[in-house]
Amino acid sequence: MGHMAGELATAISTAAVTNATPTAGIPTAAVPEAIVAVEGLVKDYGSTHAVRGISFAVRRNEILGFLGPNGAGKTTTIRCLLDLLRPTAGRVEVFGLDARRDGVAIRARLTYLPGELRLPERQSAAELVAGLGRLRGGFDPVRRDELAARLELDLSRPMRNLSSGNRRKVALLLAFLWPVELLVLDEPTSGLDPLMQHEFLRLVREARARGATVLLSSHVLSEVQRAADRVVVLRSGLVVADGTVDELRRRVSQRVEVWFAGPSPAAALDAVPGLADRESEGRRFTATLTGPIGPLLRALAAHEVESMLVEEPDLEEAVLGLYEEAAS
Amino acid sequence: MSGRGLALVLDPMRATRRGAIAWSLSIGALVVVTVAFWPAFEGTTNLGDLIDQLPPGIVEAFGLQGFGTPAGYLRGNLYDVLVPLLLGWASISFANGLTAAEEDAGRLEVILAQPVSRGAAFAGRALAVLAWTVLLTASVAAFQVASDIPIGLEIATDRLLVTVVLCGLLGALHGGLALAVAGILPRPPVVLGIGLGVLIGGFVVAALFPLSDQLRPWAGLSPWDWALGSDPLLNGAEPWRFAALGLPAAGLAIAGLVAFARRDVRAA
Numbered sequence: 147m148g149h150m151a152g153e154l155a156t157a158i159s160t161a162a163v164t165n166a167t168p169t170a171g172i173p174t175a176a177v178p179e180a181i182v183a184v185e186g187l188v189k190d191y192g193s194t195h196a197v198r199g200i201s202f203a204v205r206r207n208e209i210l211g212f213l214g215p216n217g218a219g220k221t222t223t224i225r226c227l228l229d230l231l232r233p234t235a236g237r238v239e240v241f242g243l244d245a246r247r248d249g250v251a252i253r254a255r256l257t258y259l260p261g262e263l264r265l266p267e268r269q270s271a272a273e274l275v276a277g278l279g280r281l282r283g284g285f286d287p288v289r290r291d292e293l294a295a296r297l298e299l300d301l302s303r304p305m306r307n308l309s310s311g312n313r314r315k316v317a318l319l320l321a322f323l324w325p326v327e328l329l330v331l332d333e334p335t336s337g338l339d340p341l342m343q344h345e346f347l348r349l350v351r352e353a354r355a356r357g358a359t360v361l362l363s364s365h366v367l368s369e370v371q372r373a374a375d376r377v378v379v380l381r382s383g384l385v386v387a388d389g390t391v392d393e394l395r396r397r398v399s400q401r402v403e404v405w406f407a408g409p410s411p412a413a414a415l416d417a418v419p420g421l422a423d424r425e426s427e428g429r430r431f432t433a434t435l436t437g438p439i440g441p442l443l444r445a446l447a448a449h450e451v452e453s454m455l456v457e458e459p460d461l462e463e464a465v466l467g468l469y470e471e472a473a474s
Numbered sequence: 475m476s477g478r479g480l481a482l483v484l485d486p487m488r489a490t491r492r493g494a495i496a497w498s499l500s501i502g503a504l505v506v507v508t509v510a511f512w513p514a515f516e517g518t519t520n521l522g523d524l525i526d527q528l529p530p531g532i533v534e535a536f537g538l539q540g541f542g543t544p545a546g547y548l549r550g551n552l553y554d555v556l557v558p559l560l561l562g563w564a565s566i567s568f569a570n571g572l573t574a575a576e577e578d579a580g581r582l583e584v585i586l587a588q589p590v591s592r593g594a595a596f597a598g599r600a601l602a603v604l605a606w607t608v609l610l611t612a613s614v615a616a617f618q619v620a621s622d623i624p625i626g627l628e629i630a631t632d633r634l635l636v637t638v639v640l641c642g643l644l645g646a647l648h649g650g651l652a653l654a655v656a657g658i659l660p661r662p663p664v665v666l667g668i669g670l671g672v673l674i675g676g677f678v679v680a681a682l683f684p685l686s687d688q689l690r691p692w693a694g695l696s697p698w699d700w701a702l703g704s705d706p707l708l709n710g711a712e713p714w715r716f717a718a719l720g721l722p723a724a725g726l727a728i729a730g731l732v733a734f735a736r737r738d739v740r741a742a
Binding site for chain 2: 269
């Protein structure tokens with residue numbers, strides 16, 4: 147693995163969860179088995195700063211969710227990985243190779259599903275597969291037919307006669323046709339019906355099971371929540387979070403409701419860190435909790451608790467919270 | 475050339491074959507119809523008298539001198555304006571369609587995400603432009619020679635071929651210019667505008683500047699003058715004319731390639 151991957155630090159394991167403010171450059175340390183390593187990436191379009199010095203890594207055989215609202219810089223970053231864009235500053239390595247200098251070797255080992263899908267109108271999917279096969283040194287026709295059947299895709303119809311959902315299926319077929327080491331998927335399920343979204347998740351898991359790494363860019367939080375091991379969240383060209391889905395969830399406030407056998411001991415809970423919006427009414431105490439729940443449980447242990455409800459925060463809430471933090 | 479290299483040339487050609495066939499049939503039809511009217515024109519003296527009354531500069535500018543001879547008839551009707559203009563227009567269209575228009579539409583990104591270099595992808599398309607321009611030029615020559623046989627124009631085949639080849643090279647030069655612009659800026663209207671603007675501007679310079687004593691020395695700046703200044707249908711052409719058109723065409727295409735390899739690829 148390249149030098150930069152070695153330099154890229156435990157940012158990945160620490161930065162997001164411990165650092166609530168947007169980071170222009172995450173402190174780095176070694177990321178073992180990094181397939182993609184981005185450090186200090188900056189991309190400007192004239193006076194517009196699309197990406198403002200981001201660092202992150204994608205580890206071998208993980209599914210990394212790349213989240214962010216429109217214009218956050220996700221696609222710009224991905225296009226830098228593929229050498230479609232030239233960074234203003236910073237470094238991008240894939241498989242330990244320089245994205246610009248070794249672009250051909252890198253792209254031989256990955257497939258890319260673009261977010262904005264533009265396919266040749268007159269060609270059929272079969273012709274497109276054959277054409278790209280000629281550039282990639284062939285393809286497995288059995289695998290092509292198997293994928294077409296799973297995606298319920300007619301390969302003989304010209305692209306101009308396909309709906310947007312079916313065009314997306316063509317792109318999915320192209321992404322999963324070759325047994326590559328890395329799949330770069332930008333908004334892969336846009337326009338797909340729920341059944342096909344489910345099939346897509348199965349394909350992603352199968353790819354991971356055979357050893358592939360997946361960079362899954364999406365703003366569909368539920369999709370990322372179901373598929374990803376880890377999440378990098380972008381906002382306005384900055385990484386605002388980087389960690390596991392569980393770690394992200396823990397960043398967001400959880401609603402806590404406690405019923406006591408006697409009157410609510412509100413004063414005794416004042417010292418519990420992370421509690422806010424406290425309300426006591428008779429035997430009932432409610433609040434929101436940010437951070438670990440241990441101190442609250444220890445405080446409650448001194449009292450007779452009849453029941454307790456802690457609502458599970460979801461990723462959507464966590465990410466929306468991050469967007470708002472970054473915006474403010 | 476490797477299978478991948480061949481695919482980078484042949485796949486773009488396959489994608490544009492309908493357009494190429496349409497261009498070939500259109501220019502071929504123009505050639506055949508023009509030649510077919512020669513017997514009727516030959517027997518008419520009215521037009522010749524009319525041309526004789528025009529100012530010599532106008533006659534020269536529009537290639538009307540010797541209009542009553544087979545060579546003058548072909549030159550005035552086909553090879554002074556229409557055929558070189560159409561071949562240039564076709565070459566510019568191929569260049570624009572295979573590079574700037576594809577990139578602007580986001581379709582080039584699908585190719586560039588494969589294990590091919592930017593330079594190879596652009597070179598493949600430049601070679602496809604060249605191949606179509608050559609094939610289109612060859613089809614014009616074939617239509618011309620074939621239609622001459624039944625009509626009996628009796629123009630020396632070697633001079634006819636030299637003229638058609640020079641027209642093809644003039645087209646290739648403008649195709650190369652379009653590739654250079656597309657390599658720098660993938661905006662189809664800009665590529666077409668500059669390509670066609672230079673093509674038409676070059677004709678104006680070559681045709682009209684000789685009418686003015688002050689502008690006449692500058693007529694030699696026009697690629698049209700390099701291609702057709704010797705009146706190749708009557709006199710043939712010196713070797714430098716082929717090089718003067720072919721070398722800049724290649725240079726411009728290479729400049730486009732270098733520029734394309736260095737810049738961002740436009741997103742859809």
